[in-house]
Amino acid sequence: MKKTHFLVSMLALVIFSGCRSNDENDNETPRQQEVHNKTVNVTNHDGRPFSTGNGSGSVAGKFVAGPGGSVLMQGFYWDVPEGGTWWNTVKDKLTAWSDSGIGAVWLPPASKAQNGAYSMGYDPTDYYDFGNFNQNGSIETRFGSRTELEALITKAHTENMQVYADIVINHNSGGQSQANPFTGTNTWTDFSGVASGKFQRSYNDFYKNSYGNNDEGAFGGFPDLCHANPYVQDWLWGRDDSVGKYYKNVMKFDGWRFDYVKGFGPWVVNSWNSNVGGFSVGELWDSNVNTLEWWANNANSSVFDFAAYYKMDEAFDNGNLNALNDDMMWKRNPYKAVTFVANHDTDVIYNKMPAYAYILTHEGYPTIFYRDYEEWLNKERLNNLIWIHNNKATGTTSILYTDNDEYIARRNGYNGNPGLVVYINTSSNWQERWVETNWSSKQIKDFTGGSSWYPTTQGDKWVKIQCPPNSYSIWSLNQ
Structure with a gap:
């Protein structure tokens, strides 16, 4: 889930700083908002901060939603530094991000994966090991320890920011070999020895098995988790200590970015959301807006607006701004559209500043990529666009x-x-x-x-x- 990044240099302008707007969606989580000098708990239905229209950017280092709503920071990139320092790196930036009008941060997969201290987390082994068990060659994950992760989340909440977990439930990795009667071979599907002792798995929890030969899609040759199995459903979202409820109630995550949702039916995310709650967005890597809308409606979830992403590439890199007239998810349903200019997987837009001007003035929930903000683009210009988004970008679009x-x-x-x-x-x-x-x-x-x-x-x-x-x-x- 990696790609090559394009480094962009832009002219610096002296400008203002700031915030923006949005409205509502589905799953609620309480947020703090200053209203007429009183603090009350108010949310949109999608769990993002709601504003009554009088909001400013940030008060005393704490994020406060403006009338335009909130902005999401993707708080990582592919191959962030190894050595267990990343949770502390992000934690140290939260106050500045809050001051700039960023209301939520999306973190990489937080649990222990097969490559241990070297893994970006997309090869999950033990969903309950956040860097506190000695397995897969390390105690800490690539990003740090469980204690450091919890400190990051606590700090974000102190800043009135939400934290979204990257959830990888299509495939697993790091299991032991076992005889599999459904394949007639040995498969790497024995997860009975996970150090946490929770969500132990065997061959019948992966395709092919007694529930069938396959679901919507496998990934990269990894064992393909079988969501049709009631045991898997129970451990993912059903029981009180399920993965979803543990992440939300114990680790205190506020929402979910679901990885590779092409690999399983939208009912899986719908069931997770119904049982666990919180904001959710799916990575459905497809430029067809009909497919994006179908998935979002059936998953009861937001979806990344890949239709807008590829139209922005055509518009800003290929000299055809008429492409912005074409259909996009934010035009179909802005409350279920998460817009973006780049992420850890794909970074094809070269002319990025007008693309950010586009997503931060239009409907949808805009995402800023860590490297664009912290390394590659002009931070003052981005902060100005965030302020405009949070304070001025309200209402329908013409x-x-x-x-x-x-x-x-x-x-x-x-x-x-x-x-x-x-x-x-x-x-x-x-x-x-x-x-x-x-x-x-x-x-x-x-x-x-x-x-x-x-x-x-x-x-x-x-x-x-x-x-x-x-x-x-x-x-x-x-x-």
Whole structure:
């Protein structure tokens, strides 16, 4: 689940810092929100922080949702440093991320995998070993100890941030060899010796077995976990000490990123969500928006918007902003769409800043990739976009204009929040356009600082705005 990353260098601009918006979905987990100087527990149905429309970015180092909602940080990349330091690395960044308006962090698979201290976690052996048992050649995982993981989660909650666990339940690795009557050979399916003593498995818990020959898909030659087996269901989400409930109630994770959901039916995630709760998003690596929508509805879960991802690549790397008119998951159901520009598996978009301007001004739940934020792109520009997202990106979306190198869209505002107009220009020249806004006879400004104009909209809400070359501008009321 690895890929090659493209290093991008961008021009630095002096700009503002900030936050953004969203609304609701399905599974609840309490969050802290400041409302009229009182703190109350309020959530969206998807477990993400809800805002009543008066929110600021961050108060005293704690994340507070703005009217636009929250932003997710992918808190790792492929092959993060070995040596058990990663949990502490992430923990030390949480306050700064909270200050910037990031409301949740997605962590890599946290339990012990076959390659022990060298594994990125996608070859799971013992779901209950978080770096506290001596097995697979180490006590700690690649990322650190259980104590360090728990300290990270506690720190995130202190910052009013949620923590999402990467859940790998399609396949397992690291079992011992055993005779398998369903294959007539030996298979590596004996997990009776897992150090935690929990969720011990044998050949009948993997395909092929008494429940059938296969399910929706195996991965990489690993033993394919059989979700049709009631024993497996019970240990994954049913019993009080099931994997899901242990992660939520003991380890205190708030939500789930389900790995390789093409490998099993959406009913599996639906059952997990019904029994365990919390925010969830599935990695359904498919650009077909019909497939994404079908899976999200049947899984009762959000899904990564791969349709938008590949359209952004076409738009920003191949000189065709008209591609942004095409269908995407966030257009079908923004409450179930998690948008992204890069992740640990795939990083094909080269022209990343306009792509981030796109996802942080449009509907959906936007994700920021760790290396983009901490290493490769201009952090001040990203913080400015996060602020705009959290404070201005509200309401439905109307596309106002597109051609090969210009794209203009309007967020129509919600519950008293004015919304915004975003102008993306991939040409080498300044561009200007007349557009229809949400505002009559009001002064507006570009909240990125790229334009020095302070135009006043006409009585019919039309106004001329501009955009720098190879950049973007984002306009809203000057207030």
